[in-house]
Each structure stands twice: as structure tokens, then as C-alpha cells.
Amino acid sequence: MEIYIHIPFCERKCNYCDFLSGPADERVRAMYVDALVREIGTRAQEIGRGEKITSVYFGGGTPSILTERETGAVFEAVNAGFSLADDAEITIEVNPKSGRDKLHFFRSLGFNRLSIGMQSVHASELELLGRIHTYDEFLECFVDARDAGFSNISVDVMTAIPGQTEQMLAETLAKVTELNPEHVSAYSLMIERGTPFYERFGDIEGPVVGEENERKLYWMTVDTLKSNGYKHYEISNFAKPGFESRHNIGYWKRVHYLGLGLGASSCMPEDGSDVRSRNTTSIETYLSDPLAKEESSVLTRDEMIEETIYLGLRMMDGVDTDEFEKKFGTSVRSLYADTIDDLAAQGLVYEGSSSLTLTDLGIDYGNHVFAQFLR
Ligand code: SF4
Known part of the structure; x- marks a missing residue:
């Protein structure tokens, strides 16, 4: 953590x-x-x-x-x-x-x-x-x-x-x-x-x-x-x-983190899921109640999957697809075969034996690539 x-x-x-x-x-x-x-x-x-x-x-x-x-x-x-x-x-x-x-x-x-x-x-x-x-x-x-x-x-x-x-x-x-x-x-x-x-x-x-x-x-x-x-x-x-x-x-690898202080975000485990929350962004509120939250939500499995992909793709080593399968019990390919094939055909991603990475061209069109993985 x-x-x-x-x-x-x-x-x-x-x-x-x-x-x-x-x-x-x-x-x-x-x-x-x-x-x-x-x-x-x-x-x-x-x-x-x-x-x-x-x-x-x-x-x-x-x-x-x-x-x-x-x-x-x-x-x-x-x-x-x-x-x-x-x-x-x-x-x-x-x-x-x-x-x-x-x-x-x-x-x-x-x-x-x-x-x-x-x-x-x-x-x-x-x-x-x-x-x-x-x-x-x-x-x-x-x-x-x-x-x-x-x-x-x-x-x-x-x-x-x-x-x-x-x-x-x-x-x-x-x-x-x-x-x-x-x-x-x-x-x-x-x-x-x-x-x-x-x-x-x-x-x-x-x-x-x-x-x-x-x-x-x-x-x-x-x-x-x-x-x-x-x-x-x-x-x-x-x-x-x-x-x-x-x-x-x-x-980028979605390690759990605790954010402390004004407006700080956290992503912490709770009952097998992840809870994303944000502290209050009002300094007056924070000074009187530093535990006040502005928002908090339990991430769905789909949201965790999406984040794992688009945050992972930001790294040049890409998404570790073996680790993904261990964590979610299903492979990246089984969820995104068409998306990966389309993006690979356009030269935007590269699928290795245990990773999915952006190509140089994919870096230039990063936001477009990330958006394709939102379900
Ligand atoms: S105003 Fe923003 S960019 Fe400038 S020092 Fe403060 S946090 Fe950094």
C-alpha cells in the first residue's frame, strides 16, 4: 500500500x-x-x-x-x-x-x-x-x-x-x-x-x-x-x-493507496472490491472535519478491468496480461479480442506473449486507444 x-x-x-x-x-x-x-x-x-x-x-x-x-x-x-x-x-x-x-x-x-x-x-x-x-x-x-x-x-x-x-x-x-x-x-x-x-x-x-x-x-x-x-x-x-x-x-499498476489531506483521493480494498474516494476539497470543512469525504464509490469489476488496461498501457512495459488473468480470472484477449485486433491492425498496440503495449504511434494517439477499452 x-x-x-x-x-x-x-x-x-x-x-x-x-x-x-x-x-x-x-x-x-x-x-x-x-x-x-x-x-x-x-x-x-x-x-x-x-x-x-x-x-x-x-x-x-x-x-x-x-x-x-x-x-x-x-x-x-x-x-x-x-x-x-x-x-x-x-x-x-x-x-x-x-x-x-x-x-x-x-x-x-x-x-x-x-x-x-x-x-x-x-x-x-x-x-x-x-x-x-x-x-x-x-x-x-x-x-x-x-x-x-x-x-x-x-x-x-x-x-x-x-x-x-x-x-x-x-x-x-x-x-x-x-x-x-x-x-x-x-x-x-x-x-x-x-x-x-x-x-x-x-x-x-x-x-x-x-x-x-x-x-x-x-x-x-x-x-x-x-x-x-x-x-x-x-x-x-x-x-x-x-x-x-x-x-x-x-x-499505474493500481496498487492500493491512501490519500491524506485536502481533496486527496484514495483507492482502498473493501469486501473484495476497491473503493475510490476523495476527501473534501473545502478547506473550511477540512479544518473542522478532516475525515469529511467529497465522494466515495465502490468500483465495479468492469471499472477495475478498464482501469487496469488504460493505466497499464501508459507504461512502456504495458499491461502484464498474465497478471491480469491471475487477478480477474479471465484473459485480456477473451474480453477485448476485436478491440486488440483492430488497434494492432492500425499499428497502435502490440500484443506480446504476456503483455499488451502501445506502439510509438499508439503513444501519439493514446487517448483514442484508451477510450477503446472502456466497456
Ligand atoms: S501553483 Fe501549481 S504548478 Fe505552481 S507550484 Fe503550486 S502546485 Fe505547482
């Missing part, structure tokens, strides 16, 4: 971001930490220490915005309430401006993986995105993180930024590969409703830079990272061998 902890605070909202996050004053942050510690304690009692936790992920928002005392309180609550595996992957997302002391503190607390939001090396792109840091601040953070003892660092890169040329992306990727982080996440910018970018660029469905350009920048990212020793293990994620994110893989 995995744990996700949501810290919904950021110094300032980025122009493209539709995550459940935003600025808050110290008083609200302190009240939030109290509520979160209460939620962790209660959920831990319900679940018990029998289940080993293989991954803990502090995400946001910007978890590094909390004070050391607050981060320590949340970390200790998790440690006291749950049974963490000896080799658990314990990640915290940090802003490049977190500062040296905090990075050393995170390492001493027990975090063993950092995720740093860099996005670009170009001042013009960082400014357009509304990021609060410069490339030099990211660089300082990366060096400080190594110095603090982090040997597993993930760097976020954004592609398909309006105005981004191939040359600009090449410069960003060159600087990243020079630093040699263990993991890189590279997502294309999409315009989300309710963001300043939505106001600015309008209600466009695809990427601002156009589909063709976006694909060109995507494949350039894949090729550059692969030629620098990164394994392309998921559509948008790359890792040095052995450094694939356990947190990410757990999600």
Missing part, C-alpha cells in the same frame, strides 16, 4: 495550474497541519500497522512551504501510525527556493527522494508560466540537494510551452542531462479551465503550440533522454535504471 499526503499551499499560483493549491497565511497552514495530523492518526488506527507501506509521497501544492516543525509533525504522524517498509520510497516535492537548511532537514527526517519543479532553464518561459524561481535558484537547489545526501532526485520539465522552439527545449534538456538526475518527468503544457492561461489562450482543446509541434517536442524529449541513459518507462516519465518512481508505478 502507498500513502499520498497533500499539502495544498503555494507561495503563488502558477499561470497554468489547476491543482488544488494556492497561497495561505501561516495561521491557516498551522491549522491545516493540525487537521492533517488528526486525519493521519484516525486513518492509521482504522487501517492498523499490518500493511507495509512501500511509498510515501508528500505532494501539492508545494509541501516544502511548511516549516520544519510542521513537516516533522506530519512525517512523525505517518511514521508512528503506519508500518513503513525498510526500503520505502519517501518523496517530497520541493520548490527550487526551498533553501539549503530545509533540504538537509528533509534528508535527516527520512525523505530519500526529492522531486524538484524546474520546468525550464529559460527566464522568459519561467516568467510566462508564472514560476517564482529562476534557473540559477533551481541549480543551487539541485547542488544543495546532492550535498544533503539525496541520491534519488526527480526533475520536472515542461514541454509545448507557448513560443518554445526546438532550440529552447534542447537547451533545457541539455542542462538537465548534464546534471544527471535519476528521474525526469516531462509533461506537455495543456490549458486547463479556471487558470490565467485559460483566460489568455481561450478554450482550446489541444496544446497551444499545435498538435504537430507538440508531438515533435515530445519525441525530441524522448530521444534526448533515451540517448542519455534514461529509460522511457511511462508516456511522460524517464528514469535511470532502478530509479523508476515507485509512487508513480504503484498508481
